Amino acid sequence: MLPHLRAFNGKIEEKAAWSRGLFISYSGFSEDGLFAFGRGKKVICMDGRDIYEALSRSIALDQVIIEKARQAASHGPIFKRVTDMLDHLKS
Structure with a gap:
């Protein structure tokens, strides 16, 4: 998964400074890989x-994506579970 994330990040880096990409993995991410x-x-x-x-x-x-982007911008992690953000998400 790590090579795919790096390749995807490289494509995003070629875009406008405000661009952000969403990487979806059906099977999840390892803590080691994210680190x-x-x-x-x-x-x-x-x-x-x-x-x-x-x-x-x-x-x-769209609310999940917005909150994930906000969390990443303010706290740094590129992956935070929906269940860990429930207080910030509107249902």
Whole structure:
């Protein structure tokens, strides 16, 4: 997964400074892989569990993406679970 994240990040870096990319992995991400990829990137990540949690709680995916981007900008991690952001998400 790490090579795919790096390649995707490279494509995003070629875009406008305000650009951000959403990388979706059905099977999730390893903590080691996310740590190795680093913080402060223009990429945010979502996995199958995030999509399931959002849909089962009737949370709009655009709201999830907005909150993931906000969390990444203010705290640094490119991946934060939907269940860890429920207080910030509107259902």
